[in-house]
Amino acid sequence: MPIHALIPSAGSGTRLPGDRPKQYRRVAGAAVVAHTVRAFLDCGRVDTVTVVVAPGDARARGALPAHARLRIAEQGGATRAQTVTQGLRWLLGQGADANDWVLVHDAARCCITPAAIDGLIHACENDAVGGLLALPLPDTLKQERRGDVARAAATLPRAGLWLAQTPQMFRLDTLLAALEQADPADITDEASAIERMGLQPRLVMGSGANFKITYPDDLRLAEALLASRAAGARSAA
Numbered sequence: 001m002p003i004h005a006l007i008p009s010a011g012s013g014t015r016l017p018g019d020r021p022k023q024y025r026r027v028a029g030a031a032v033v034a035h036t037v038r039a040f041l042d043c044g045r046v047d048t049v050t051v052v053v054a055p056g057d058a059r060a061r062g063a064l065p066a067h068a069r070l071r072i073a074e075q076g077g078a079t080r081a082q083t084v085t086q087g088l089r090w091l092l093g094q095g096a097d098a099n100d101w102v103l104v105h106d107a108a109r110c111c112i113t114p115a116a117i118d119g120l121i122h123a124c125e126n127d128a129v130g131g132l133l134a135l136p137l138p139d140t141l142k143q144e145r146r147g148d149v150a151r152a153a154a155t156l157p158r159a160g161l162w163l164a165q166t167p168q169m170f171r172l173d174t175l176l177a178a179l180e181q182a183d184p185a186d187i188t189d190e191a192s193a194i195e196r197m198g199l200q201p202r203l204v205m206g207s208g209a210n211f212k213i214t215y216p217d218d219l220r221l222a223e224a225l226l227a228s229r230a231a232g233a234r235s236a237a
C-alpha cells in the first residue's frame with residue numbers, strides 16, 4: 001500500500017519572530033524544512049513527499065533539493081488543519097488512492113529521523129485506525145491560577161497523558177472525511193479529528209528529540225542536535 005508524507009509548511013511562525021517563517025530559518029547548514037524533508041526521503045518506506053506551502057510562496061523551491069519523490073503544493077490555508085485538508089485533496093488530484101496511507105508531519109519538527117518514521121509505519125501499517133508518535137508526559141503537571149503573576153493552584157494527575165507529536169499516520173480518505181467534518185479552528189492535530197469520529201489512534205512511543213520548533217530556544221537546540229548528528233555521520237564515514 002503506497003505511503004505518502006504530507007508536510008504542512010504554510011505557517012507564519014508568530015511565536016518565533018524573525019525575518020522569515022521558522023520553516024525557512026537556517027539550522028546546521030540548511031533550511032528547517034529541508035532537514036525535515038531529508039528524513040522522509042531517506043526513509044525507504046515512504047513513496048512520495050509533498051510539502052504544502054502558502055499560495056505564491058516560492059521559498060520552498062529555493063530551500064529544497066530537486067528529487068523525483070518530492071513535490072511542492074501551493075495549497076496552504078489559514079490554519080494547520082486547512083493546510084492539511086487542502087494538501088490531502090491535492091494528493092487525490094495527483095492520483096493518490098483514497099486507501100493509501102498518509103503521514104502528516106510538521107515542517108517545524110526537523111529533528112525527526114528515518115528510523116522514527118520507520119517505527120511508526122511498522123507499528124501502524126496493520127492497524128485498523130492508524131496512529132501517531134507521542135510521548136508520555138515527562139514532567140509534573142500544574143493547573144495555573146492567573147493573577148498579577150501565574151501561580152500553581154493545583155497539581156494534576158498525569159498518568160495516562162501523552163504529548164502528541166508527528167508524524168501522524170492515517171488512511172487518506174478517513175483523514176480527509178474526519179477533517180471535513182470538524183471545525184478547523186478546533187483541530188490542532190490529525191488524531192483529534194480522527195478521535196471525533198469515535199476512532200482511537202494508536203499511540204507509538206516517540207522521542208524528546210522529535211520536538212517542534214516553536215520558540216527561539218528550540219532553534220538553538222535543533223542547531224546543536226543536527227550539527228552533532230552530521231559530525232557523527234562524518235566521523236563514521
Ligand SMILES: Nc1ccn([C@@H]2O[C@H](COP(=O)(O)OP(=O)(O)OP(=O)(O)O)[C@@H](O)[C@H]2O)c(=O)n1
Nearest residue numbers: 008009010011012013014015078079080107108
Ligand atoms: N496555516 C498553517 C499553520 C501552520 N502550518 C504548519 O504547521 C506546523 C506546526 O504548526 P506551528 O508550530 O503552530 O507553526 P506556525 O503556525 O507557523 O507557528 P505559530 O503558531 O507560532 O504562529 C508548521 O510546520 C507550520 O508551518 C501550516 O502549514 N499552515
Ligand SMILES: C[C@](O)(CO)[C@H](O)COP(=O)(O)O
Nearest residue numbers: 080106164165166188189212
Ligand atoms: C500537530 C502538533 O505538532 C502535535 O503536537 C501540534 O498540535 C501543532 O500545534 P500548533 O499549535 O499548531 O503548534
